[in-house]
Amino acid sequence: METHPARQAAARGPMGVVRFLALVLLGALVGGVAAVLAAGFVNAVLWLNEVLLISPRSRMMFDRPDLLLIATVAVPALGGLTVGLLHRAIAERRAHTPADVIAAVQTRRGRLPARAGSLSALSALVSLGAGASVGQYGPLVHLGASLGSLGARLLRLGRSEDNITIACGVAAAIATAFNAPLAGIVFAHEVVLRHYALRAFAPIAAAAIVGYVIATSVLERGALFHVADTAVPQPWEFALFLAIGGLGALVAGAYMRAILTVGRLAARLPLAPSLRPAAAGAVLGVTALWVPDILGIGQETLRFATIAGAYGSGELVVVLVLKIAATALCLGMGFSGGVFSPALVIGTLFGALCGSLVGELGALSADTFVYYAVCGMVAVTAPVIGAPLTSLLIVFELTGSYALTTAALASVTLASPIAAQLFGRSLFDIQLQARGLDLSAGRGRAVLQGMPVGEHLSRDGVTLAPGVAVENAVAQLGRAGHGEAYLVDSAGRYRGCVTLADLEAARLAGDRATVGEVATTERPVLTPDSSLWDAMASLEGVTGEALPVVDAADGETFLGVVFEARIARAYLAHSDELRREEHGTG
Amino acid sequence: MAPARRHRGGLGALLLGLSLTLNPGLAPAADSEESAEALTVLSWGGAYERAQREAWFDPFTAETGIPIEAARYDGGLAGLRDAVASGEVPWDVIDMTRSDAMAACAEGLLEPLSPNLLAPAPDGTPPERDFLPDSFGRCAITHTLFATVVAYRRDAFPGQRPTAIGDLFDTQRFPGPRALQRTPAVNLEWGLLAYRVPREELYGLLSTRRGLALALDSLERLDTIRWWEGGEQPVEWLLEGEVVMASGYNGRFFDAMVHRDAPIEILWDGQVQEHETWVIPRGARHPEAARDFIRFTTTTERLAELARRIPYGPARRSATRQVTTHPETGQDMRLHLPTHPLNAENAIVKDEAWYARTQERISDYFRDWLAAHADE
Numbered sequence: 001m002e003t004h005p006a007r008q009a010a011a012r013g014p015m016g017v018v019r020f021l022a023l024v025l026l027g028a029l030v031g032g033v034a035a036v037l038a039a040g041f042v043n044a045v046l047w048l049n050e051v052l053l054i055s056p057r058s059r060m061m062f063d064r065p066d067l068l069l070i071a072t073v074a075v076p077a078l079g080g081l082t083v084g085l086l087h088r089a090i091a092e093r094r095a096h097t098p099a100d101v102i103a104a105v106q107t108r109r110g111r112l113p114a115r116a117g118s119l120s121a122l123s124a125l126v127s128l129g130a131g132a133s134v135g136q137y138g139p140l141v142h143l144g145a146s147l148g149s150l151g152a153r154l155l156r157l158g159r160s161e162d163n164i165t166i167a168c169g170v171a172a173a174i175a176t177a178f179n180a181p182l183a184g185i186v187f188a189h190e191v192v193l194r195h196y197a198l199r200a201f202a203p204i205a206a207a208a209i210v211g212y213v214i215a216t217s218v219l220e221r222g223a224l225f226h227v228a229d230t231a232v233p234q235p236w237e238f239a240l241f242l243a244i245g246g247l248g249a250l251v252a253g254a255y256m257r258a259i260l261t262v263g264r265l266a267a268r269l270p271l272a273p274s275l276r277p278a279a280a281g282a283v284l285g286v287t288a289l290w291v292p293d294i295l296g297i298g299q300e301t302l303r304f305a306t307i308a309g310a311y312g313s314g315e316l317v318v319v320l321v322l323k324i325a326a327t328a329l330c331l332g333m334g335f336s337g338g339v340f341s342p343a344l345v346i347g348t349l350f351g352a353l354c355g356s357l358v359g360e361l362g363a364l365s366a367d368t369f370v371y372y373a374v375c376g377m378v379a380v381t382a383p384v385i386g387a388p389l390t391s392l393l394i395v396f397e398l399t400g401s402y403a404l405t406t407a408a409l410a411s412v413t414l415a416s417p418i419a420a421q422l423f424g425r426s427l428f429d430i431q432l433q434a435r436g437l438d439l440s441a442g443r444g445r446a447v448l449q450g451m452p453v454g455e456h457l458s459r460d461g462v463t464l465a466p467g468v469a470v471e472n473a474v475a476q477l478g479r480a481g482h483g484e485a486y487l488v489d490s491a492g493r494y495r496g497c498v499t500l501a502d503l504e505a506a507r508l509a510g511d512r513a514t515v516g517e518v519a520t521t522e523r524p525v526l527t528p529d530s531s532l533w534d535a536m537a538s539l540e541g542v543t544g545e546a547l548p549v550v551d552a553a554d555g556e557t558f559l560g561v562v563f564e565a566r567i568a569r570a571y572l573a574h575s576d577e578l579r580r581e582e583h584g585t586g
Numbered sequence: 587m588a589p590a591r592r593h594r595g596g597l598g599a600l601l602l603g604l605s606l607t608l609n610p611g612l613a614p615a616a617d618s619e620e621s622a623e624a625l626t627v628l629s630w631g632g633a634y635e636r637a638q639r640e641a642w643f644d645p646f647t648a649e650t651g652i653p654i655e656a657a658r659y660d661g662g663l664a665g666l667r668d669a670v671a672s673g674e675v676p677w678d679v680i681d682m683t684r685s686d687a688m689a690a691c692a693e694g695l696l697e698p699l700s701p702n703l704l705a706p707a708p709d710g711t712p713p714e715r716d717f718l719p720d721s722f723g724r725c726a727i728t729h730t731l732f733a734t735v736v737a738y739r740r741d742a743f744p745g746q747r748p749t750a751i752g753d754l755f756d757t758q759r760f761p762g763p764r765a766l767q768r769t770p771a772v773n774l775e776w777g778l779l780a781y782r783v784p785r786e787e788l789y790g791l792l793s794t795r796r797g798l799a800l801a802l803d804s805l806e807r808l809d810t811i812r813w814w815e816g817g818e819q820p821v822e823w824l825l826e827g828e829v830v831m832a833s834g835y836n837g838r839f840f841d842a843m844v845h846r847d848a849p850i851e852i853l854w855d856g857q858v859q860e861h862e863t864w865v866i867p868r869g870a871r872h873p874e875a876a877r878d879f880i881r882f883t884t885t886t887e888r889l890a891e892l893a894r895r896i897p898y899g900p901a902r903r904s905a906t907r908q909v910t911t912h913p914e915t916g917q918d919m920r921l922h923l924p925t926h927p928l929n930a931e932n933a934i935v936k937d938e939a940w941y942a943r944t945q946e947r948i949s950d951y952f953r954d955w956l957a958a959h960a961d962e
Binding site for chain 1: 781783787789790791792793794796797800803939940943944946947
C-alpha cells in the first residue's frame with residue numbers, strides 16, 4: 001500500500017518491458033481460461049434448458065401435456081430452492097454480482113473471494129438452467145473477474161495487477177459470450193475500470209482476443225439480429241430514434257426500480273431468505289403456463305420481437321410488462337443472475353412496440369422495423385449497465401451494419417444521460433450506493449472510502465489520566481514534544497482531549513488543578529474501520545495534531561490516535577498510486 | 587486398398603506377369619472361404635443404384651472378390667422389423683435415411699456402428715474432422731446428403747431471378763403459381779426462414795405457437811399452391827409450365843436439367859439437407875464383410891466417384907473437394923452438389939430428432955391449416 005518511488009523507476013527500461021509483457025501474457029492466459037469457462041457455462045445452460053423442459057424446442061418435443069404443466073411450475077420452484085440453499089453457504093447470503101466486481105476495482109481492494117465466486121456461478125447456472133427470468137452475462141462477468149483475481153493472488157501480484165487481471169477476465173467473458181472482442185475491451189474499461197490506461201489496455205485486449213478466438217471455435221450460434229441489407233431508414237426517422245432513446249430511459253428506470261423495490265419488499269416477507277427464490281420460481285412457473293415467453297433468458301422472444309408482425313401491439317405491452325415483473329420477481333427474491341439479458345429482451349420488445357405504433361400510423365415500411373427494435377434495445381440496456389459505448393459496439397460487432405449502429409447511437413445519445421440524471425449511472429451504482437459505496441464522485445473518493453484508518457493507528461500520542469495535575473501535564477507534553485494530550489481514565493475509556501494552549505491558559509488562570517477539569521476540546525472521534533474519506537471530512541472542522549480512535553463496539557475504549565500528517569500522507573500516496581495506474585504506460 | 591491399386595494401374599503391373607495383372611483382387615479374397623459369398627445391399631434402385639454400382643459395388647468386388655447383390659428398398663421399417671423378428675435377415679447392409687436409422691436403432695433393429703472403422707482422408711485428416719457434423723449415429727454412418735430445394739423456370743421472371751428463399755413467398759416480384767410438397771416438413775422451415783431468422787434457431791422458433799403461425803403466414807401469402815406428393819410431380823409441372831417455382835429433390839431437378847434440357851434453375855439458398863446412412867441390420871449374415879464394405883465405400887475417393895455420377899453430396903469434406911466432371915456428359919458436378927461450399931452457405935440440416943418427436947402434432951396442425959386454407 002505504500003508508495004515505492006524506487007520500484008517505479010525500475011519499471012522503466014528493458015526490465016519494465018519484460019514485466020509488462022509478462023502481464024500481457026497473464027492477461028491472455030486469464031482470458032483463455034475465462035473464455036473456456038464462459039463457453040462451458042453457456043453450453044451448460046443450454047443443455048439444462050433442454051433437459052429441464054425450459055427451451056421451446058424441448059417443450060415441443062415432450063408430448064405429455066400433463067407432465068409438462070407440472071414441470072413448468074416444479075422446475076423453477078425446485079431450482080429456486082436449490083439456489084436458496086446454495087446462497088446459505090455465502091457469507092452475504094446472496095450471489096455476488098458485477099456490482100461486487102466494480103466495488104473491488106473502484107476501491108482498489110481487489111481480491112475477489114474464489115469460494116463466493118464459484119458458488120455464485122453455480123447458483124446462477126441453476127437459476128438459468130431452471131428457467132428463472134434472469135441474465136447470463138452478469139454471472140459470466142463475475143466468473144471471469146473472480147478467475148482473474150485468483151490468478152493475480154496465486155502469483156502474489158499487487159493490487160494494481162489484481163485490478164488489471166480482473167478486467168481481463170471480464171473482457172474475455174464478454175468477448176466470448178457475445179462473440180464481440182471490442183465490446184469486451186470497452187466493457188472492461190467503461191463499467192469495471194472506469195479509466196483508460198495503456199498499461200491495462202494491452203492485457204485486456206489480449207484477454208478479449210483469446211476469448212473471441214475460443215468462442216468462434218467452440219460456440220456456434222446465430223447472431224443476435226439480422227438486418228435486410230437494402231433497408232436504410234429515412235432521415236426523419238432519426239428523430240424517432242432519439243425519442244425512443246428518451247422513452248427507453250424511462251423504461252430502463254422502471255425496470256431498475258422494479259428490481260430494487262421487489263428486493264426491499266422481499267426483505268419484509270415472513271419467509272426465510274433461502275425459501276424466497278423457490279416461491280418466486282413457483283409464481284413464475286404458474287404465469288408461464290399462460291405466457292411462456294417470460295421463461296428463461298428469452299432468446300426466442302428476443303428474435304420474434306425483431307420481426308415485424310410477430311406480435312401485435314397489445315401483446316407487446318403484455319409481454320413487456322410481464323417480463324419486467326418476472327425479472328424483478330426473480331432477482332428481487334434472490335435468484336442468482338444478471339440484469340443484461342432480460343434488459344435486451346425488454347428493450348427489444350419496447351422498440352418493437354414503438355415500431356408497430358409508428359407502423360400503425362402508416363409511415364413505416366416493414367424493412368426498417370428492426371431499427372426500432374434495436375434502438376429500443378440499446379436505449380434500455382445502456383442505462384441499466386451504465387455502458388453506452390459497449391451497447392453500441394455489441395450492435396456493431398454482431399450486425400456489422402453501420403446504418404444500424406448509427407441509429408442505435410441516436411437512441412443512446414438521449415437514453416444514457418436522461419437515465420443517469422433520473423436514476424443513477426447504472427443499476428450496479430445504485431445497488432452499491434445502497435450498500436454505502438458512493439461511486440458518483442469517482443474512484444479517488446471510492447478508494448479513500450474503502451481504506452480504514454485502522455492501519456494508520458499510532459500509539460505515539462500522549463495519554464493522561466483525568467486526575468493528573470495541570471503542571472505535570474504541561475511538563476509531560478513538553479518532554480514528548482507534542483501539543484495535545486488525550487485523557488484516558490483508569491478503565492481505558494477516552495475522556496476527551498486537551499491542547500497545550502488550554503493547559504497553559506488554565507495554569508495562568510490557576511483556577512483548575514487537574515486536566516480533567518480543563519475544558520475538553522470538542523473533537524470528532526474515529527473508529528478503526530472509519531474510512532480515510534471520513535477522517536478527511538472530520539479534519540475539515542478541526543485544528544489539531546491528531547484524531548482519537550476508539551473501539552467501534554462500545555464507542556469509548558481508547559485505542560490510539562491517527563495523526564493528521566499520516567492522513568494527509570496516505571491521501572497523497574493513494575492519489576499518487578491512482579495517478580500512476582491511470583496515466584502510467586507500464 | 588492402396589497397394590492393390592498400385593498393382594492395377596502402376597508401372598509394376600507391366601513388369602509383373604500376366605497372371606497377377608489379370609485379377610489382382612482375387613489373391614487376398616481367396617484366403618478365406620466365406621468372403622466369396624455375395625454381400626446383399628438394400629438400396630433404392632433406379633439411377634441411384636446404377637451410380638452406386640459403378641462407383642462402389644463393382645470396385646469393391648474388384649478389390650475383394652466379394653460380389654454385391656442389390657435388393658430394392660422403398661423406405662420404412664416394416665420389412666426390417668419382420669426380418670429381425672423371424673431371425674432370417676436377408677440383407678447385410680441397408681442404405682437408410684437418417685430418421686429411419688434413428689428409429690430402427692432405438693428399436694434395437696440395427697448393429698451398433700463405430701466411426702473407428704472409417705478410413706482417414708488421403709491427407710491424414712481423421713474421419714471425425716473430415717465428415718460433416720452429426721454424421722455418426724449409434725448405429726448409422728452418413729455417406730451422402732441429398733437436399734430439398736426450390737427450382738424455378740428460367741423464363742418466368744424476365745430481368746431478375748430469385749436469390750433467397752424468401753423470394754419463394756414474394757409474389758410481387760416473382761408472380762405465378764408454386765408447387766410445394768403436401769407435408770409440413772420443409773414448408774415450415776422455409777416459411778420462417780423468409781423472415782431471415784438464423785438457421786441455428788430455426789427449430790427452437792418453430793417450437794412456439796408464434797413461430798408456427800409466422801411460418802404459415804408466409805405460405806398464406808401465396809395465391810396459388812399446387813401440392814405434390816410423388817417426387818417426379820414438381821418436375822413435370824415445372825416443365826409443363828403449370829407452376830413457375832417448385833420444391834423438389836435436387837437429384838430429380840438435376841436429371842431434368844442435364845438429361846432433358848429443362849429450362850429450370852435451382853435456388854440453393856435455404857436448401858434442406860437430409861442424411862443417407864449405411865446401417866447393418868441385427869442378425870446380418872456377414873457383418874465383418876459389411877463393415878469392410880462400409881469402410882470401402884466411405885473413403886474419400888469412392889464418395890467423390892459417386893458424386894461424379896449423381897448429385898448427392900459426399901459426407902466427407904475432402905471428397906466434396908475432389909469431385910470433378912460427370913464421366914459421360916462432362917458436366918461439372920461440383921455446381922450441383924448440395925454440400926458444395928457455394929451451395930451449402932445457407933443450408934438447413936433437417937432436425938430429424940425434432941420431427942421424430944413432434945410428427946403427429948405438427949402434421950395435425952398442418953392438416954388443419956390446409957383444410958382452412960385449401961385453395962384447390
